[in-house]
Amino acid sequence: MSAILKINNFISAFIDALKSIFYIRLWTPFFIFFLISIAFAYMILNPFSGPWSGFVTWIGASSLFGGGEAFTHYPQHLLISPSVHSHLNLVLSIIVDSLLTGAAFIIFAGFFRAQKVKFSEAVSRAFSSYHWLVLASAVIYAILYAVQLLLPEIFMQMLIGNPRRMFFFIVALKLFMFLVFSPLVYTIPYIVLKNENFFSAFLNSIRFFLKNIFTTFFAIFITQLVVLPFSLSLDYSGWIADKFSPETIAVILYIEIFAAMIASFLLTAMLARFFIEYNE
Incomplete structure (x- = not known):
């Protein structure tokens, strides 16, 4: 396929x-996970x-969940x-959202084929490959977690003591994560729409990406721009608390969760359309 096409x-x-909005x-599927994520955010913030x-x-006090002892004190718990x-959310995404995402791809596949697939039917079909x-x-x-953890360690000596350089590194890292994610995004549609096991789906996802690098990467890029300003703000929670108030962090977190739902919806719609078009 040519570049123009x-x-x-x-x-x-x-x-x-x-239009599908x-x-x-x-x-x-997206609203269900949004409610779950919002509920846990409310509990963590209170x-x-x-x-x-x-x-x-x-x-909150466990380092395993990115917290610490300061979580037991106000307003430090808001910063953490x-x-x-x-x-x-990472744990919930693996246990709960994996099923909901599978169901979402089934629903969107039906939508682009002019077929109405009920949510219960989609969940049932996705659950067979849970x-x-x-x-x-x-x-x-x-x-994704390994890359996000290791790269800052590699460049840490260059970043210490230089806030401007640190800011640009954080932005660059988030954009780089889109590229890392790109070859992996078709794994779930291959599982639920082609009934493949994980290993075949994983390899086919990479192959599919290599044939559709532009469309896949920019689908992720353009949809995640909805979330990027808020996730970037939360990386500077200490500055937000000093500049405005600690409670502002809670507001931004709620907005980020809502933005993530919209981004996930749009991305799933685009990926499902690419997948259906190129596989049928």
């Missing part, structure tokens, strides 16, 4: 994704009240909350 296909897919039934207090303070929520979906999500997030 790929650009036209990308634009067409993006327009179709925007108005079909309420397509939102179900750890000193409610029946969840003991559980949340234990998680984005990190704790991010780590907890073990592969969990494995796929675990491997994908492990790769």
